[in-house]
Amino acid sequence: xxxxxxxxxxxxxxxxxxxxxxxLETMAGELSGILEHVDRISALDLDGVxxxxxxxxxxxxxxxxxxxxxxxxxxxxxPAPDAEDGxxxxxxxxxx
Amino acid sequence: xxxxxxxxxxxxxxxxxxxxxxxxxxxxxxxxxAAGEELNAYLWRAEPGEARPAPDxxxxxGRGAGDLRGMPIAVKDLFCTEGxxxxxxxxxxxxxxxxxxxxxxxxxxxxxxxxxxxxxxDEFAMGSSTENSAYGPVLNPWDRARVPGGSSGGSAAAxxxxxxxxxxxTDTGGSIRQPASLCGIVGLKPTYGAISRYGMVAFASSLxxxxxxxxxxxxxxxxxxxxxxxDRRDSTSVGIEAGVELPSREDLAGLRVGVARDFSHHAExxxxxxxxxxxxxxxxxxxxxxxxEEVELPHASHGISAYYVIAPAEASSNLARYDGVRYGLRVDxxxxxxxxxxxxxxxxxxxxxxxxxxxxxxxLSSGYYEAYYGRALRVRTRIAEDFARAFERCDLIVTPTxxxxxxxxxxxxADPLAMYLSDxxxxxxxxxxxxxxxxPAGLATPPGGGPELPVGxxxxxxxxxxxxxxxxxxxxxxxxxxxxxxx
Numbered sequence: 001x002x003x004x005x006x007x008x009x010x011x012x013x014x015x016x017x018x019x020x021x022x023x024l025e026t027m028a029g030e031l032s033g034i035l036e037h038v039d040r041i042s043a044l045d046l047d048g049v050x051x052x053x054x055x056x057x058x059x060x061x062x063x064x065x066x067x068x069x070x071x072x073x074x075x076x077x078x079p080a081p082d083a084e085d086g087x088x089x090x091x092x093x094x095x096x
Numbered sequence: 097x098x099x100x101x102x103x104x105x106x107x108x109x110x111x112x113x114x115x116x117x118x119x120x121x122x123x124x125x126x127x128x129x130a131a132g133e134e135l136n137a138y139l140w141r142a143e144p145g146e147a148r149p150a151p152d153x154x155x156x157x158g159r160g161a162g163d164l165r166g167m168p169i170a171v172k173d174l175f176c177t178e179g180x181x182x183x184x185x186x187x188x189x190x191x192x193x194x195x196x197x198x199x200x201x202x203x204x205x206x207x208x209x210x211x212x213x214x215x216x217x218d219e220f221a222m223g224s225s226t227e228n229s230a231y232g233p234v235l236n237p238w239d240r241a242r243v244p245g246g247s248s249g250g251s252a253a254a255x256x257x258x259x260x261x262x263x264x265x266t267d268t269g270g271s272i273r274q275p276a277s278l279c280g281i282v283g284l285k286p287t288y289g290a291i292s293r294y295g296m297v298a299f300a301s302s303l304x305x306x307x308x309x310x311x312x313x314x315x316x317x318x319x320x321x322x323x324x325x326x327d328r329r330d331s332t333s334v335g336i337e338a339g340v341e342l343p344s345r346e347d348l349a350g351l352r353v354g355v356a357r358d359f360s361h362h363a364e365x366x367x368x369x370x371x372x373x374x375x376x377x378x379x380x381x382x383x384x385x386x387x388x389e390e391v392e393l394p395h396a397s398h399g400i401s402a403y404y405v406i407a408p409a410e411a412s413s414n415l416a417r418y419d420g421v422r423y424g425l426r427v428d429x430x431x432x433x434x435x436x437x438x439x440x441x442x443x444x445x446x447x448x449x450x451x452x453x454x455x456x457x458x459x460l461s462s463g464y465y466e467a468y469y470g471r472a473l474r475v476r477t478r479i480a481e482d483f484a485r486a487f488e489r490c491d492l493i494v495t496p497t498x499x500x501x502x503x504x505x506x507x508x509x510a511d512p513l514a515m516y517l518s519d520x521x522x523x524x525x526x527x528x529x530x531x532x533x534x535x536p537a538g539l540a541t542p543p544g545g546g547p548e549l550p551v552g553x554x555x556x557x558x559x560x561x562x563x564x565x566x567x568x569x570x571x572x573x574x575x576x577x578x579x580x581x582x583x
Contacts, residue, residue: 018442051473055529061331081426
């Protein structure tokens, strides 16, 4: 097992994902199986190889900084589960 | 069946231009077929009799209106469509009506196409069978006990099942090409950067690319031409500078066609029927004057390993936006913001999405970053270098698109890794950012017996050489003379 139940719980907290007891168990097994396959790349000699995060050879793409109209507030708020006074409304981060 | 449903889009366009067919009649025939469909290919359909007019081109865009003359098009539900529900196949976006339209869809509209429907898909494009949709699986029109592939399975099934003349989808590691292969149609993943990603619900941003699913190669070229180009709303969109020529080639004379041993019909896990079809395709290539050359792609077999680190890593970051605040589902708890996040995501995401968010978060977490993400990015470099070296010796490379024909519903749902290996032949091109197309090469009997099913051939060429890729695919398509209709 590459990853155990405790690690799954830790990662789930990082990912802001509530997992049931059943999900914790199956997730540990499934992730371990996938990671074992992925671990094949640990045998490759990759010394001195540059990482590729992106394939398009682009430097910064710039444009003139000209003000223009953007999405109106009402339209941006329309799909929100809860909105009030022209803002998104969410539970308090302090609440426990 | 209405004979209008049998026309390719290009054939319908010719008739419309000649005044022999009305665009509205053509649209309505498809709207009626979509309304009566039994494949679960659509999540939203235009009501018969309510075709929306194509929008006018954006002022100053230099785009002419009307080339596509009111043609109906099916659009994967990953593309935002203003005012029309866009779910990405997820419960977490149920009922979401975006306030804007994706550039690719907008450009099709400017070219005169009209939205026929939004197609079903694996949730957030994560899957190879469309069984991960929160709205039920899509059935393969060739055999309804089998999957259409995925993640653009709804688009592929709609085109193959005569529910749309053509469709668009997205491909992150094979999500256009593999379902095209399993449904016996054409699927093109363009070069990364050819088409704007603006308004496409993000999965893995360094890999996601929009592309066409069509009856034939000419239709794919028409859609690519209408959608490609730079978009100021996506800084990674560069467009195809040379433009897109409609394919006309009828032979492969003078073309060197590369085949890599570990990445061909000799690869582990390739079904016998797929291997035989591939061998016949190689013979056809030689009959058309192409020279088959052996090339080396030593790192391609590590594509799956690199991909299933990189794509989930990017996904775990992209999907952080589904937090119950700005759109979509919210599930409140008693203990404030963090509990709301955790419950919303627990309820809103399906099993595969959770798995990938977990995998990506783990691979990026402290202590594992270099071992997984860092190494995967270096393998990605090696894979791109392999292709570059191979293209010094050949003009294009061919592979089977998928190791298997369409598999039975449920056959791989209990084994995530087996599902991931469906993408063995398609992932390396995505990692290298190069264009690749799947065309139907023939029919093969599935391993357990039963009616014959389609097998795709994948062709790939260097970045931004889509016109050459389409030309070669066109010559092969003529030679294969595939009978593209499910029985």
